[in-house]
Amino acid sequence: xxxxKVKISNVTNLSEARYxxxxxxxxxxxxxxxxxxEKYQEITGWVAGPQFGISINDSNFSWNKYTVDFIxxxxxxxxxxTDNTKYIIRLTPEEWTKxxxxxxxxxxxxxxxxFNVSQLDTHSETILRESAxxxxxxxxxxxxxxxxxLLALPIAGISxxxxxxxxxxxxxxxxxxxxxxxxxx
Numbered sequence: 420x421x422x423x424k425v426k427i428s429n430v431t432n433l434s435e436a437r438y439x440x441x442x443x444x445x446x447x448x449x450x451x452x453x454x455x456x457e458k459y460q461e462i463t464g465w466v467a468g469p470q471f472g473i474s475i476n477d478s479n480f481s482w483n484k485y486t487v488d489f490i491x492x493x494x495x496x497x498x499x500x501t502d503n504t505k506y507i508i509r510l511t512p513e514e515w516t517k518x519x520x521x522x523x524x525x526x527x528x529x530x531x532x533x534f535n536v537s538q539l540d541t542h543s544e545t546i547l548r549e550s551a552x553x554x555x556x557x558x559x560x561x562x563x564x565x566x567x568x569l570l571a572l573p574i575a576g577i578s579x580x581x582x583x584x585x586x587x588x589x590x591x592x593x594x595x596x597x598x599x600x601x602x603x604x
Contacts, residue, residue, distance in 0.1 A: 420443050420602070420603045421442065421443045421444070421598070421601040421602060421603065422570060422601045422603055423569075423570060423574075423576040423577060424445045424446075424575045424576025424577075425439075425442075425443075425444040425446070425576055425577055425579065425598070426444070426445060426446035426448060426507065426531070426533065426557050426577075426578045427439045427444050427446070427447055427578075427579050427580070427581050427594065428448040428474055428491060428578060428580045428581065429448070429450055429474070429580045429581045429582070430447050430448065430449050430454075430462075431449065431453050431581065432462070433461070433462045433465055433466075435581045435582075436462050436463075436465070436466045437465065437466055438594075438595075439594070439598075440467065440468040440469055442598045442602070444468075444469050444598070445469055445470065445576065446469055446470050446471075446472065446488075446489070446507065446530075446531075447463075447466070447469045447470070447471055447472070448471075448472045448473065448474045448489075448491045448507070449462070449472070449473050449474065450473070450474050451473040451474060451475050451482060451485070452476070454473070456484035459473065459485055460486065470488035470489060470530075471486075471487060471488050471489075472487045472488055472489035472507065473485050473487055473490060473491070474490075474491040475490060475491070475492050475496065476492070476496070477496065488505065488530075489504070489506060489507050489530045490505070490506050490507070491507040491508075491509065491533070492506060492507075492508065492509065493508070493509050493510070494508055494509070494510040494518060497525075498518075498521070503528065504528070505528060505529070505530040506528055506529055507529075507530050507557070508522075508529060508531075508532050508533065509533045509535060509559075510533070510534060510535070511534065511535055511536070512542065512543045512546040512547070515534070515546050515550055519549075522553075522554075523553060526553065526554070529554055530555065531554065531555040531556065531557050531575065532550055532554045532555070532556050532557070533558075533559060533578045534547060534550070534556060534557070534558050534559065535559045536558055536559070536561075536564065537563070538563060538564070539564055539568055539569075539572075544572065547573075547574055548572070548573055551572075551573050551574050551575070555575040555576075556574040556575055557574065557575060557576050557577060558572070558574055558576075558577055558578065559577070559578040559579075560577045560578065560579055566597065566600055566601075579594055579597060581594065
């Protein structure tokens with residue numbers, strides 16, 4: 420069990436998906452360009468626990484061959500979608516400020532907002548608090564943002580990125596250190 424919700428993006432292999440699910444992450448997101456529908460189905464068929472989704476970088480991408488709980492995409496590409504699928508939207512604090520009203524109008528289609536924040540300052544923390552009063556908010560963890568600082572904010576959780584295997588079954592887990600820090604003792 421983890422202290423906060425965790426989304427792992429860029430999952431491309433079964434080893435990483437199983438490790439993350441075993442650690443108790445909430446969301447696994449697979450890059451649609453690197454994981455075809457057959458491989459996605461194979462991996463998600465072996466893993467239980469998290470919600471599964473794909474990450475798209477093109478609003479014209481045909482994702483209907485994937486069985487998903489959510490689509491992860493940019494704010495711009497989200498506004499180009501007309502379906503009823505749930506979305507995790509990657510955005511910046513500035514995009515929130517400009518598009519808050521439009522996001523609130525589409526609240527029923529949004530699973531979470533995933534903020535990319537270069538640094539946690541008073542301005543970005545204010546925006547995170549404001550958006551968290553309306554949505555489940557995740558913050559992309561970067562090297563410059565301390566984990567304890569993130570956990571002290573009134574957000575739902577953090578977002579991390581996976582990395583590819585060097586060979587099938589051979590993989591280093593840079594996520595392991597952070598996930599182990601998040602384990603409830």
